[in-house]
Amino acid sequence: MSAYHPLTESEAIDYARSLPDLFQPDSELTSREIGDGNLNLVFHISEPSTGKSIILKQALPYAKVVGESWPLTLDRARIESEALMIQESLCPDLVPHVYAYEPDLALTVMQDLSDHIIMRRGLIERNKYPLFAGHIGTFLARTLFYTSDLGMNQQEKKERVKRFINPELCKITEDLIFDDPYTDSPNNNVPPAIRDAVAAVWQDTGLHLEVAILREKFLTHAQALLHGDLHTGSIFIKPDSTKVIDPEFAYYGPMGFDIGAVFANLLLNFAAQEGWGEDEASRQDFRSYLTGTIRDVWETFEREFRELWDRHGTDRIAKTPGYQDWYMREVLRDTFGFTGSKMVRRVHGLAQVADINQIQDEAAKERAQRLALAIGTSLIKLNRQASSIGEMIEIAEKAVK
Amino acid sequence: MSAYHPLTESEAIDYARSLPDLFQPDSELTSREIGDGNLNLVFHISEPSTGKSIILKQALPYAKVVGESWPLTLDRARIESEALMIQESLCPDLVPHVYAYEPDLALTVMQDLSDHIIMRRGLIERNKYPLFAGHIGTFLARTLFYTSDLGMNQQEKKERVKRFINPELCKITEDLIFDDPYTDSPNNNVPPAIRDAVAAVWQDTGLHLEVAILREKFLTHAQALLHGDLHTGSIFIKPDSTKVIDPEFAYYGPMGFDIGAVFANLLLNFAAQEGWGEDEASRQDFRSYLTGTIRDVWETFEREFRELWDRHGTDRIAKTPGYQDWYMREVLRDTFGFTGSKMVRRVHGLAQVADINQIQDEAAKERAQRLALAIGTSLIKLNRQASSIGEMIEIAEKAVK
Numbered sequence: 001m002s003a004y005h006p007l008t009e010s011e012a013i014d015y016a017r018s019l020p021d022l023f024q025p026d027s028e029l030t031s032r033e034i035g036d037g038n039l040n041l042v043f044h045i046s047e048p049s050t051g052k053s054i055i056l057k058q059a060l061p062y063a064k065v066v067g068e069s070w071p072l073t074l075d076r077a078r079i080e081s082e083a084l085m086i087q088e089s090l091c092p093d094l095v096p097h098v099y100a101y102e103p104d105l106a107l108t109v110m111q112d113l114s115d116h117i118i119m120r121r122g123l124i125e126r127n128k129y130p131l132f133a134g135h136i137g138t139f140l141a142r143t144l145f146y147t148s149d150l151g152m153n154q155q156e157k158k159e160r161v162k163r164f165i166n167p168e169l170c171k172i173t174e175d176l177i178f179d180d181p182y183t184d185s186p187n188n189n190v191p192p193a194i195r196d197a198v199a200a201v202w203q204d205t206g207l208h209l210e211v212a213i214l215r216e217k218f219l220t221h222a223q224a225l226l227h228g229d230l231h232t233g234s235i236f237i238k239p240d241s242t243k244v245i246d247p248e249f250a251y252y253g254p255m256g257f258d259i260g261a262v263f264a265n266l267l268l269n270f271a272a273q274e275g276w277g278e279d280e281a282s283r284q285d286f287r288s289y290l291t292g293t294i295r296d297v298w299e300t301f302e303r304e305f306r307e308l309w310d311r312h313g314t315d316r317i318a319k320t321p322g323y324q325d326w327y328m329r330e331v332l333r334d335t336f337g338f339t340g341s342k343m344v345r346r347v348h349g350l351a352q353v354a355d356i357n358q359i360q361d362e363a364a365k366e367r368a369q370r371l372a373l374a375i376g377t378s379l380i381k382l383n384r385q386a387s388s389i390g391e392m393i394e395i396a397e398k399a400v401k
Numbered sequence: 402m403s404a405y406h407p408l409t410e411s412e413a414i415d416y417a418r419s420l421p422d423l424f425q426p427d428s429e430l431t432s433r434e435i436g437d438g439n440l441n442l443v444f445h446i447s448e449p450s451t452g453k454s455i456i457l458k459q460a461l462p463y464a465k466v467v468g469e470s471w472p473l474t475l476d477r478a479r480i481e482s483e484a485l486m487i488q489e490s491l492c493p494d495l496v497p498h499v500y501a502y503e504p505d506l507a508l509t510v511m512q513d514l515s516d517h518i519i520m521r522r523g524l525i526e527r528n529k530y531p532l533f534a535g536h537i538g539t540f541l542a543r544t545l546f547y548t549s550d551l552g553m554n555q556q557e558k559k560e561r562v563k564r565f566i567n568p569e570l571c572k573i574t575e576d577l578i579f580d581d582p583y584t585d586s587p588n589n590n591v592p593p594a595i596r597d598a599v600a601a602v603w604q605d606t607g608l609h610l611e612v613a614i615l616r617e618k619f620l621t622h623a624q625a626l627l628h629g630d631l632h633t634g635s636i637f638i639k640p641d642s643t644k645v646i647d648p649e650f651a652y653y654g655p656m657g658f659d660i661g662a663v664f665a666n667l668l669l670n671f672a673a674q675e676g677w678g679e680d681e682a683s684r685q686d687f688r689s690y691l692t693g694t695i696r697d698v699w700e701t702f703e704r705e706f707r708e709l710w711d712r713h714g715t716d717r718i719a720k721t722p723g724y725q726d727w728y729m730r731e732v733l734r735d736t737f738g739f740t741g742s743k744m745v746r747r748v749h750g751l752a753q754v755a756d757i758n759q760i761q762d763e764a765a766k767e768r769a770q771r772l773a774l775a776i777g778t779s780l781i782k783l784n785r786q787a788s789s790i791g792e793m794i795e796i797a798e799k800a801v802k
Contacts, residue, residue: 149620154575155568165563167556174555179718205722212721216728219550219558220623317580320613321606327617 004061004074004105009033012043012056019100019109022054023047038064039072044112053114054099059106059248063172073168076248077106082163083250084110086225090142094135095244096236113243116236123232123269124355126276126286133293135242136235136262137300144255145308147225150318150327161222166251169228170218173249178215181345182208190348193366197373198348210380214337222252230261231342231353232269256334262297263335263392264342264376266290268355270396271343271372275359287400291393298335298389302328329387336392337383343376374399405462405475405506410434413444413457420501420510423455424448439465440473445513454515455500460507460649474569477649478507483564484651485511487626491543495536496645497637514644517637524633524670525756527677527687534694536643537636537663538701545656546709548626551719551728562623567652570629571619574650578742579616582750583609591749594767598774599749611781615738623653631662632743632754633670657735663698664736664793665743665777667691669756671797672744672773676760688801692794699736699790703729730788737793738784744777776800 007015009031016022016029023029027049035042040060046053059077062069081101088095096111122129145151147160180187183202190198201207227234228249236243270290277283309324317323346353347369356372359365378395386392408416410432417423417430424430428450436443441461447454460478463470482502489496497512523530546552548561581588584603591599602608628635629650637644671691678684710725718724747754748770757773760766779796787793 149617154620155572158566158568158571162563162566165559167559170559171556179716183717208718208721209723209727212718212724213727215718216550219555222621222623315580316584317609317613317616320609322610323613326610326614 006041006060007043007056007058007105007107009043012041012045015102015105015107016043016045016054016056016109019054022099023052024050044114046112053112055096055110055112057108057110074106076166076169077101077108078103079164079166079169079250080246080248081108083225083227083247084108086147087139087143087227087244087247090146091139094139094242113236113245116238116241116243118233119235119237119242120232120265120269120354122237123266123290124272124276124358126282128286128289129237129239129242131240132237132242133296134300136244137297138304139242139244140255140259140262140297140301141304141308143227144224144258145305145312147252148223148255150309150313152314154314160225161252164225164251166228166249169249170251173218173228174215176350177341177345178211178218181347181349182211187350188348189350189352191366191369193362194348194369194373197370201344201348201373201377204377207377207380210337210383211341214334214341214380214383217254217334217337218257221254224252224255225250226253226255226258227261228253228258230258232262232265233353254334254338255331256336257338259298259301259331259335260338260340261342263294263339264346265353265355266294267339267343267375267396268346268353268372270400271368271375272353272355272359274368274371275356275361275364287396291396294393295389298332332389333383333386336379336386339392340376340379340381340383343372344380347372347376371399407442407461408444408457408459408506408508410444413446416503416506416508417444417446417455417457417510420455423500424453425451445515447513454513456497456511456513458509458511475507477567477570478502478509479504480565480567480570480651481647481649482509484626484628484648485509487548488540488544488628488645488648491547492540495540495643514637514646517639517642517644519634520636520638520643521633521666521670521755523638524667524691525673525677525759527683529687529690530638530640530643532641533638533643534697535701537645538698539705540643540645541656541660541663541698541702542705542709544628545625545659546706546713548653549624549656551710551714553715555715561626562653565626565652567629567650570650571652574619574629575616577751578746579612579619582746582748583612588751589749590751590753592767592770594763595749595770595774598771602745602749602774602778605778608778608781611738611784612742615735615742615781615784618655618735618738619658622655625653625656626651627654627656627659628662629654629659631659633663633666634754655735655739656732657737658739660699660702660732660736661739661741662743664695664740665747666754666756667695668740668744668776668797669747669754669773672769672776672800673754673756673760675769675772676757676762676765688797692797695794696790699733733790734784734787737780737787740793741777741780741782741784744773745781748773748777772800 012031013029027047029045029047032044034044041058043056059074061074063072081098084095084098099109101108149157227247234246270287273283273287356368375396413432414430428448430446430448433445435445442459444457460475462475464473482499485496485499497514499511501510550558628648635647671688674684674688757769776797
């Protein structure tokens, strides 16, 4: 079974049975393939006699998006499993446990999270998750601090940068986030109703300059080991638990890119409230929950990051007066820019979000799309001048007034 | 001969003889070991019957500086030879030709440049090199542009970043340039006469903040493949030829670090003129030559870099209005900061420069040291506000008034 091939369900069961200390010897195991088949096979293996279950995730050597298929490196399974293990060492409760990784098969064996739901789905159902802000703020503070030059030996960090060079997955981001949305690219998926607003984005050279600068940071600023794709579809959640999954886009990049991914997806849901509220009061209430969450995430992140820095900063220079304030301000500014970029691409780019696209009322969907574009472009334009998280919330609130 | 061991002269000759197409079969070869034995063995192999000669440079597994010895990776020989070959492909006339590289022996076979002299020596002798500014400006423009995301495929660039992860050599820079000079470190070599000025550097928290930010860029900003140690001791020169050597510190970092290395060493010589002039007029004349060279290097670099960008920019986004101007301004600002950092470390850090240290007159040496510190710290403090190369020259000129 060692040469790479996509596993059958019975091979998946055999493989699961071979793992030490997981299942009873000779007990019956069942498998259900629950992946969408676009990027990975995902086998849910369970042992009915004990109720135990695990996930086998196997990378496929191609990606399928909107009917297109292109080859995609299997090395992403290594990157994903190594990133998960680093994240688990830093935030044991906030990622699925990895039981094993099988390089030849591009196969990761991990904790079953079937009792959680995908957060995007939860937000569309207007669930509130009061613990989420604390959880994800801690995840961001710890994973970003301890993988940066501030929190780890700087020579070991360089070796880690090397292990997480991830050209193929980064290329997807570079194209779909920083390139296509700002030009009339065939990769876009422009909703006809907002073609005028999209055309304005294509014409806005001031906006393009900011996006070019943000892309430069994405390409060159090896600041911390990022998750790389931290949207609400990469978060499993239930009221008392948050689990960040799928770090196959992990690479060394600017911290604000991960923080911005979280905020962008909260703000996309904020915009999508146009289509989900039965009444204005409930819409406002959920929007307040979302902006409050953004504030809490940032404040948790900033407080914990600064605490880690003060207590566990790697060296003397990290304690230079003024350096921490300068650093946090730069991370905030990047966060504004990447939040905006990650919103814009979800309105008329290749891959969009269910929060908006599942709105049934076409007029409401159009309002949501225009709102998301307006908020996203405003954040991008402000980014290099941003000075507090309050400004992000203000931009969002003003846009719905 | 394949397992690593330091070569004897007769082994060096045998090895040279085994190279194809260099020497006559069976002709007599002679060897002279001309390295300083601190980092590398350097064999000058010549064939008296034809006058042909080559250099065999073999890395030693340790570094010796000021009597101390510590282990140092042999991988630097690979990095040096690969960097030389990339540079040669971009600027064939501006680096020594590499005939062969023998990984097991950490051995590079390269063009003999004995008809050139080390530029630092040339400047101490007050030679002027009118072609130098054009040569080094071109070297900087071409090597930095074509190894950056602007001038090469961005996915191939990531693979190249990986090949040039260079932790041990970067560590030397991180310690000796960005750390020790700003604190009372045992690695410093403080000239007693200027202890007051050095103590002021150790107290200056505004300066420390700028240095911490510059170090952050050195640690994280994977902008282009740098030479990494581009001082005037790494340049072989004669009136009609400039050859950049010894890129063992090569890694992906901020462009301004290489440009700043050139300027810092020109300005160290500028400061050292205190000790070399017989008369004020000749001192002023050579200083004008040096500042004029700085201006010409920057202008050549900027003009050629912009031309390459306009003609050979990798993608659509590189053409975004305003992006090139923003980028060049950032490179200029980094250049100010790194120029200053590379001056300060040469005044009271571990490794100093002959331009200043060989001054016989103690009072003149002290004036030169104070001047270099004053110019260096001013450049560091200005760096994030710099707007033209003229400001660098102004700072230097004001310091001697």
